[in-house]
Amino acid sequence: MPRLSANLGFLWADLALPDAIRAAAQAGFDAVECHWPYGFDAGDVGAALTETGLSMLGLNTVRGAPGENGLAALPGREDEARAAIAQALEYADRIGCKAVHVMAGFAEGADASAAFDANLNFACDLAARQGATVLIEPLxxxxxxxxxxRDADQAAGIIARLGRDNLRLMFDCYHLQIMQGDLTRLLTRMAPVTGHIQFAGVPDRGTPDRGEVNYRHIFAHIDAMGWDRPLGAEYRPVGPTGDSLGWMQSLR
Structure with a gap:
């Protein structure tokens, strides 16, 4: 069984973030990650991380206005996108988090691609000052x-084109099984550009011991690849999170 990170965007989402960190530690997770921590004081979050000995592996830039899903690929919204990047990196620095997921948003076409490239270069410059990684994730x-x-190959193409050492792929097995499948080969092919791996059951984003993906096989393959960092459990529990953790034993 690999080391595991609890994604507190979904797990223990009913608790304040510092208390969710404590719950994850008590449940046996090795690290945590989150979506949007900005409603919680960074000092309180940092204190909970210090108390539990857990690291916060990553957090997201804000989505934007209601109905939006990120800003970085939206032409004409560069000022907002860069403010969101700066906010995420400043919060990450305060809690010792070393990765920020820059959310692209709903967009397509050449202008969106140019905006995303420019904003990612800005993010990588800013992140480099604090030794942080910028993550991009296909949904x-x-x-x-x-x-x-939309898929890992598009993200890998951006990473290759920009050539930034601190720009990496967030490989979410849930999203990429739906969009591309062939996860074993895809993981191997994307390993050189991957910065973090997440997982959930497919197709309902439930616990990983149910659905169409055999995570016993996937975890063994990831281990054989030499991956030694925690994998992010980003699934939607049905009912209390504590009641959904049987997979931590069954997948062993």
Missing amino acids: NRYDAPGYFL
């Missing part, structure tokens, strides 16, 4: 129709 067309990043 599936059912959960996020019209999202700019």
